[in-house]
Amino acid sequence: MSVLVYIENTEGKFKKSGFEVLSYAKTIANQLNTNLIALSIGNVADDDLKSLGNYGADKVLTVNHQNLKSFVNQAYSAIIAQAAKNSDASVVVLSNSFTGKGLAPRIAVKLQAGLADGAISLPDMADGKFIVKNNVFSSKAIAFVEITSAIKVLALMPNAYKVVETGGQATVENFDYQANESDFKTIIKEIVKASDKVSLPDAEIVVSAGRGLKGPENWGMIEELAALLGAAVACSKPVSDAHWRPHEEHVGQTGITVSPNLYIAIGISGAIQHIAGVSSSKIIVVINSDANAPFFKVADYGIVGDAFELVPQLIAAVKALKS
Amino acid sequence: MKILVCISNVPDTTTKITFTDNNTQFNTQGVQYILNPYDEIALARAVELAENEQGTVTVLHVGDANADATLRKALAIGASDAVRINAQPTDAYFVASQIAAYAQDKGFDMILTGRESIDYNGTKVAAMLGEMLDIPSVSITKKITIEGNTGILEREIEGGKEVLAIPFPFVAGTAEGVADWKIPNMRGIMSARTKPLLVVEPIEVQGLSKIVKFESPASRTSVQLIDASEVGKLIDLLQSQGFLKN
Numbered sequence: 269m270s271v272l273v274y275i276e277n278t279e280g281k282f283k284k285s286g287f288e289v290l291s292y293a294k295t296i297a298n299q300l301n302t303n304l305i306a307l308s309i310g311n312v313a314d315d316d317l318k319s320l321g322n323y324g325a326d327k328v329l330t331v332n333h334q335n336l337k338s339f340v341n342q343a344y345s346a347i348i349a350q351a352a353k354n355s356d357a358s359v360v361v362l363s364n365s366f367t368g369k370g371l372a373p374r375i376a377v378k379l380q381a382g383l384a385d386g387a388i389s390l391p392d393m394a395d396g397k398f399i400v401k402n403n404v405f406s407s408k409a410i411a412f413v414e415i416t417s418a419i420k421v422l423a424l425m426p427n428a429y430k431v432v433e434t435g436g437q438a439t440v441e442n443f444d445y446q447a448n449e450s451d452f453k454t455i456i457k458e459i460v461k462a463s464d465k466v467s468l469p470d471a472e473i474v475v476s477a478g479r480g481l482k483g484p485e486n487w488g489m490i491e492e493l494a495a496l497l498g499a500a501v502a503c504s505k506p507v508s509d510a511h512w513r514p515h516e517e518h519v520g521q522t523g524i525t526v527s528p529n530l531y532i533a534i535g536i537s538g539a540i541q542h543i544a545g546v547s548s549s550k551i552i553v554v555i556n557s558d559a560n561a562p563f564f565k566v567a568d569y570g571i572v573g574d575a576f577e578l579v580p581q582l583i584a585a586v587k588a589l590k591s
Numbered sequence: 592m593k594i595l596v597c598i599s600n601v602p603d604t605t606t607k608i609t610f611t612d613n614n615t616q617f618n619t620q621g622v623q624y625i626l627n628p629y630d631e632i633a634l635a636r637a638v639e640l641a642e643n644e645q646g647t648v649t650v651l652h653v654g655d656a657n658a659d660a661t662l663r664k665a666l667a668i669g670a671s672d673a674v675r676i677n678a679q680p681t682d683a684y685f686v687a688s689q690i691a692a693y694a695q696d697k698g699f700d701m702i703l704t705g706r707e708s709i710d711y712n713g714t715k716v717a718a719m720l721g722e723m724l725d726i727p728s729v730s731i732t733k734k735i736t737i738e739g740n741t742g743i744l745e746r747e748i749e750g751g752k753e754v755l756a757i758p759f760p761f762v763a764g765t766a767e768g769v770a771d772w773k774i775p776n777m778r779g780i781m782s783a784r785t786k787p788l789l790v791v792e793p794i795e796v797q798g799l800s801k802i803v804k805f806e807s808p809a810s811r812t813s814v815q816l817i818d819a820s821e822v823g824k825l826i827d828l829l830q831s832q833g834f835l836k837n
Contacts (some may be wrong), residue, residue, distance in 0.1 A: 404712055450725065461751040530829065569817060581823055
């Protein structure tokens with residue numbers, strides 16, 4: 269028996285969400301009194317692979333092949349499922365990232381395993397059961413999902429589990445997989461990087477703005493504040509509907525759901541659909557000129573005032589702090 | 592070109608979410624059900640593509656007769672025919688198994704779902720279907736166009752997008768941006784009444800997971816208001832909680 273965890277890399281580098289998944293899976297492996305095996309696909313330096321031991325991996329399996337340089341979800345899910353079978357894994361853990369969302373369901377079907385995606389808790393294994401919490405009804409409720417199959421697949425929500433450094437180095441082994449030509453039907457034509465900005469789904473801080481900003485020309489100060497805080501930029505639905513900002517910045521029930529440590533909402537009134545997409549943020553700060561804006565009801569800190577005066581003051585205060 | 596669009600019937604976005612039976616069942620009392628918004632844009636894009644390519648669009652739902660009004664709405668938006676698999680869904684695996692069993696021998700070129708339903712918020716059915724039918728899947732698709740027998744899809748990735756070329760058949764879960772929501776016109780509403788709605792009995796399959804309990808998220812303590820003349824106070828508070836690193 270073992271716990272298998274798949275660690276994503278971006279251009280050969282592991283990300284924080286990968287270490288979160290490792291720390292989470294390590295705790296599960298300890299609960300089950302078994303080994304933690306990490307799997308990496310693609311070209312990652314040996315030292316980086318070994319360093320996964322510092323987050324609890326006992327062994328690291330690596331697959332590096334020309335065909336696998338970019339993400340192909342059929343091939344990747346086939347490899348992860350094969351590794352799970354070879355290691356006799358009873359639990360398979362991934363990140364609930366864009367990539368993980370494409371992989372986990374395919375792996376679950378291959379292994380005839382129940383899947384809890386967007387997991388926000390460790391499994392409760394009392395009475396021989398296996399129950400994990402996730403957010404449902406757009407974060408208006410939490411469900412306790414019992415997985416009833418022998419093998420379990422968990423996709424961990426970003427920012428839901430703290431990274432724990434355990435010390436230690438892992439042994440690294442090459443993993444041989446059986447390639448199947450039909451797994452390579454999808455051809456990647458192009459990868460377009462939006463920019464070097466912080467990516468929204470796994471951002472620790474998000475600065476978000478709404479119609480209160482009056483027009484797309486006023487987003488400069490939002491971007492400046494975000495850059496100073498190391499934050500991702502987001503917006504409300506009316507803003508992306510009006511094409512002031514791109515769709516990929518829209519957070520809310522029909523956009524991206526985020527769960528950062530800090531969410532700063534500027535000029536967003538707080539429609540129920542918007543709040544649904546951000547309510548699992550740890551701290552919410554609301555800046556709005558309308559003291560009756562519903563967003564204040566779910567905020568931790570609020571300032572009633574004009575964004576055009578307050579945001580430049582915030583920028584100045586952060587700059588003063590940093591210098 | 593034959594397109595299948597899988598739809599769910601979900602509580603309206605403004606629904607107050609409560610539970611009954613000792614927090615084990617969603618309280619459907621007085622709840623207004625709608626076509627899942629992500630499925631609606633999948634349908635809107637399917638109708639646009641079918642118009643260009645002289646194709647057909649079938650909508651499919653796994654559930655009971657309460658969803659028939661939603662299926663009629665999908666027909667009014669422009670689907671050619673509707674199928675309802677008459678079963679109470681237990682989990683995504685159950686639903687995907689039912690859809691796969693139906694779609695298997697129908698020769699669909701493209702199967703669309705919404706990226707997730709706004710009730711249980713899984714992003715599972717599209718990729719499960721792809722695996723069950725052994726065809727490619729894209730779980731979060733921002734754009735779909737067709738070139739001959741190939742779909743050109745844009746997939747959302749962290750910090751950007753990927754443009755993919757995928758030969759028919761494939762499954763795609765659609766996100767915002769794939770199409771604008773379509774409002775059915777009078778002619779659509781009239782013709783929807785006479786379009787076929789086929790009820791199919793389910794196959795036998797066991798779910799692999801179940802929801803055993805619900806709870807409400809912890810409510811936040813009330814907001815601490817800071818005076819607009821004391822912006823620095825907010826920065827101090829955030830710094831004391833470790834948010835502002837040098």
